[in-house]
Amino acid sequence: MAIAIVYGSSGGNTEGVAKKIQATLGMDAKVFDIGSVDAATLNTFDTLILGTSTWYDGELQDDWESFNMDTLELKGKRVALFGLGDQEGYGHEFCNGMGILHAVCVDKGAVLLGEGWPVDGYDFEASDAVKNGAFVGLAIDEDNQDDLTDQRIDAWVEGLKAQL
Numbered sequence: 487m488a489i490a491i492v493y494g495s496s497g498g499n500t501e502g503v504a505k506k507i508q509a510t511l512g513m514d515a516k517v518f519d520i521g522s523v524d525a526a527t528l529n530t531f532d533t534l535i536l537g538t539s540t541w542y543d544g545e546l547q548d549d550w551e552s553f554n555m556d557t558l559e560l561k562g563k564r565v566a567l568f569g570l571g572d573q574e575g576y577g578h579e580f581c582n583g584m585g586i587l588h589a590v591c592v593d594k595g596a597v598l599l600g601e602g603w604p605v606d607g608y609d610f611e612a613s614d615a616v617k618n619g620a621f622v623g624l625a626i627d628e629d630n631q632d633d634l635t636d637q638r639i640d641a642w643v644e645g646l647k648a649q650l
């Protein structure tokens with residue numbers, strides 16, 4: 487099974503998490519920057535792990551923003567999500583970018599994996615990435631809780647592997 491891990495990252499945090507997810511998965515997974523990969527390449531994968539940080543007013547990271555989502559084929563594909571944000575500085579729109587990716591995946595008919603990540607241990611007011619009381623994917627906060635990143639990745643990837 488070939489897996490694509492695709493990230494959009496302005497300062498390197500989401501890129502770093504993408505690479506840690508790759509290392510933790512220990513499977514045949516390739517990492518791509520959404521700012522430099524083309525849709526034709528991504529469309530050859532049937533399993534994708536998509537990650538974005540959140541910027542501006544709860545928006546997608548710039549390279550995701552520039553990417554033409556119409557060209558990405560996700561129907562029937564297995565997709566898991568991860569998102570980075572700052573729950574103290576932007577607690578009213580924490581990891582909203584992951585919520586935006588989630589909406590795109592649902593709209594395109596993807597089969598979502600890695601959902602139901604608990605909100606316990608985070609402290610924020612609102613997030614578009616929370617559905618039915620849990621995150622739609624892995625939420626990471628490198629600004630305030632970088633000490634928890636590795637264990638969060640380990641636990642989330644373990645759950646994801648059981649679904650793959």
Ligand SMILES: Cc1cc2nc3c(=O)[nH]c(=O)nc-3n(C[C@H](O)[C@H](O)[C@H](O)COP(=O)(O)O)c2cc1C
Nearest residue numbers: 495496497498499500539540544571572576580581
């Ligand atoms: C100008 C600015 C706006 C931001 N807006 C949000 C936001 O709306 N929600 C959020 O959760 N985090 C927000 N963040 C925090 C970033 O998502 C966070 O620092 C992330 O780790 C950056 O990852 P990157 O280096 O991969 O882009 C913002 C950060 C900056 C500097």
